[in-house]
Amino acid sequence: MQELNKTVAQKTERPVKVLQFGEGNFLRAFVDWILQEANDKELINTNVAVVQPIEMGRVKDLEKQDGLYTVFLEGIKNKEVVSQKQVIDVLDDFINPYTEYDQYLAYAKSEELRYIISNTTEAGIILDKEDTKLDTCPNSFPGKLLALLVERYKYFDGDKNKGLIILPCELIDHNGKELKKVMNELAGLVGLEEDFITWLNEANTFCSTLVDRIVTGYPRNEIEKVTKELGYVDNSVVKCEIFHLWVIETQDPKVKEEFPVDKAGLDVIFVDDLTPYKQRKVSILNGSHTAMVPVGYLYGIDTVRETVEDEVMGQFVKDVMFNEIIPTQDLPKDELDKFADEVLDRFKNPYIYHELLAISLNSTTKYKTRILPTVIKYLDRKNELPKRLLFSLASMLVFFKGERNGEKIPVNDNKEFLDMYEALWGSYDGSTESVDKIVKQFLGLKDHWEFDFAKYPEVEKFVSESVYSIVNDGMKAAIKKVM
Numbered sequence: 001m002q003e004l005n006k007t008v009a010q011k012t013e014r015p016v017k018v019l020q021f022g023e024g025n026f027l028r029a030f031v032d033w034i035l036q037e038a039n040d041k042e043l044i045n046t047n048v049a050v051v052q053p054i055e056m057g058r059v060k061d062l063e064k065q066d067g068l069y070t071v072f073l074e075g076i077k078n079k080e081v082v083s084q085k086q087v088i089d090v091l092d093d094f095i096n097p098y099t100e101y102d103q104y105l106a107y108a109k110s111e112e113l114r115y116i117i118s119n120t121t122e123a124g125i126i127l128d129k130e131d132t133k134l135d136t137c138p139n140s141f142p143g144k145l146l147a148l149l150v151e152r153y154k155y156f157d158g159d160k161n162k163g164l165i166i167l168p169c170e171l172i173d174h175n176g177k178e179l180k181k182v183m184n185e186l187a188g189l190v191g192l193e194e195d196f197i198t199w200l201n202e203a204n205t206f207c208s209t210l211v212d213r214i215v216t217g218y219p220r221n222e223i224e225k226v227t228k229e230l231g232y233v234d235n236s237v238v239k240c241e242i243f244h245l246w247v248i249e250t251q252d253p254k255v256k257e258e259f260p261v262d263k264a265g266l267d268v269i270f271v272d273d274l275t276p277y278k279q280r281k282v283s284i285l286n287g288s289h290t291a292m293v294p295v296g297y298l299y300g301i302d303t304v305r306e307t308v309e310d311e312v313m314g315q316f317v318k319d320v321m322f323n324e325i326i327p328t329q330d331l332p333k334d335e336l337d338k339f340a341d342e343v344l345d346r347f348k349n350p351y352i353y354h355e356l357l358a359i360s361l362n363s364t365t366k367y368k369t370r371i372l373p374t375v376i377k378y379l380d381r382k383n384e385l386p387k388r389l390l391f392s393l394a395s396m397l398v399f400f401k402g403e404r405n406g407e408k409i410p411v412n413d414n415k416e417f418l419d420m421y422e423a424l425w426g427s428y429d430g431s432t433e434s435v436d437k438i439v440k441q442f443l444g445l446k447d448h449w450e451f452d453f454a455k456y457p458e459v460e461k462f463v464s465e466s467v468y469s470i471v472n473d474g475m476k477a478a479i480k481k482v483m
């Protein structure tokens with residue numbers, strides 16, 4: 001069967017107004033799909049140049065298919081099954097800046113370039129103090145963007161009209177403000193002139209944004225069937241749910257006028273403050289995802305849907321959402337309950353095969369960013385333990401012991417964390433004392449948690465007892481104690 005390329009599907013020429021950092025599943029199934037819809041409805045007219053943010057990546061694989069790939073949306077909308085396969089043709093240039101730095105910097109001189117879009121994971125918007133030499137490809141995303149903007153500033157002689165609209169999609173708090181802050185810090189370290197810094201801050205518009213769509217990526221589990229239906233081989237086909245929401249925070253009405261993607265009948269909204277949307281989504285959706293992963297996996301389940309449909313695990317997830325997360329949120333309760341009900345329906349999507357192991361990636365950091373704020377609020381407000389969220393923390397520690405029913409778990413996290421788990425479990429000798437010691441050290445990682453668990457001695461006791469029970473009695477017995 002033929003591979004997807006421009007001899008198989010149509011490719012439309014458009015000016016490249018968007019430079020996109022990241023070629024991952026999410027951006028392709030979300031932002032690029034939105035751009036496609038808005039282009040097709042003639043609301044915008046742009047193609048995208050994709051920049052690979054790290055040395056290893058897939059931009060050249062995308063280029064092999066002339067940038068064409070299929071978004072496979074499947075789910076239930078208004079009680080009807082929707083199954084739709086759509087070829088996306090907006091990707092137009094594919095840059096590995098590590099090997100094509102000049103080609104990358106050439107975009108600085110583009111009259112047409114207007115938008116920067118990024119998703120470099122929660123690890124991407126960071127200050128890398130080594131990124132001060134802009135004449136070779138900087139390592140970090142902020143470093144790469146700074147190099148481009150310095151070139152642009154010089155080429156257009158500080159023209160205020162040549163600034164860009166910057167729309168980061170990383171799931172971190174205030175991503176736009178954070179990126180702007182990191183870029184300013186880096187500009188300071190590089191020693192860039194004051195006039196450039198003024199241009200960076202005044203000519204460019206950094207918008208924080210919040211994204212929401214469950215994207216499971218390449219549908220490995222059903223690829224033969226999908227390929228047959230498509231009639232071509234697509235190595236970059238990406239599967240996702242129908243639901244989508246992009247909240248763009250801006251106080252500048254010109255952004256909405258210039259980027260009218262919301263008019264394409266899509267769930268894109270422009271708001272003054274996205275904080276409530278962010279808190280609600282990250283704590284309820286991502287928080288319950290992260291909380292269910294080690295518990296469900298050690299329970300013997302592999303996917304999100306099976307987890308929420310299992311009698312015991314389903315109840316665990318509901319209790320996590322409604323009894324521990326929602327009471328810590330500041331939005332009206334009925335709104336939160338409605339959102340949580342919708343999320344549960346999305347988790348039950350029968351057409352999406354969302355593996356717990358995929359969500360488990362970088363769990364140690366995800367627990368800290370997506371769950372710990374809830375745990376802390378719960379402890380402060382209720383003066384009692386959020387037992388299920390802490391049970392999930394205990395389960396995560398056992399998950400990284402790396403074994404389920406005698407089989408190795410393919411755990412995936414930063415090397416420093418994997419080394420830490422190995423060292424912690426290396427001291428385990430089967431006794432309650434050794435579990436207590438492991439838990440004490442784990443909760444004592446103040447630099448990681450940025451929170452002092454020792455303030456709550458009952459937390460350590462509960463986590464320790466839970467770990468001991470999960471290891472010795474197995475998850476099915478251990479979970480009964482928190483239900």
Ligand SMILES: NC(=O)c1ccc[n+]([C@@H]2O[C@H](COP(=O)([O-])OP(=O)(O)OC[C@H]3O[C@@H](n4cnc5c(N)ncnc54)[C@H](O)[C@@H]3O)[C@@H](O)[C@H]2O)c1
Pocket residue numbers: 021022023024025026027052053054056057119120121122123124141171211212213214215216
């Ligand atoms: N998949 C989803 O359902 C979904 C939904 C909403 C948000 N997100 C967020 O999007 C991000 C990417 O998810 P994905 O499904 O596209 O994953 P992916 O593995 O397909 O893509 C990851 C992308 O991030 C880049 N990247 C990885 N580590 C980086 C680093 N240290 N610095 C800079 N760039 C880095 C990679 O180059 C790649 O472009 C995740 O952080 C996730 O939180 C995902």
Ligand SMILES: O=P(O)(O)OC[C@@H](O)[C@@H](O)[C@H](O)[C@H](O)CO
Pocket residue numbers: 171211212213214215285286289290358359361
């Ligand atoms: O993508 P991750 O690995 O950061 O997190 C896993 C999921 O919680 C996440 O992808 C959600 O499905 C997504 O955030 C929904 O919008």
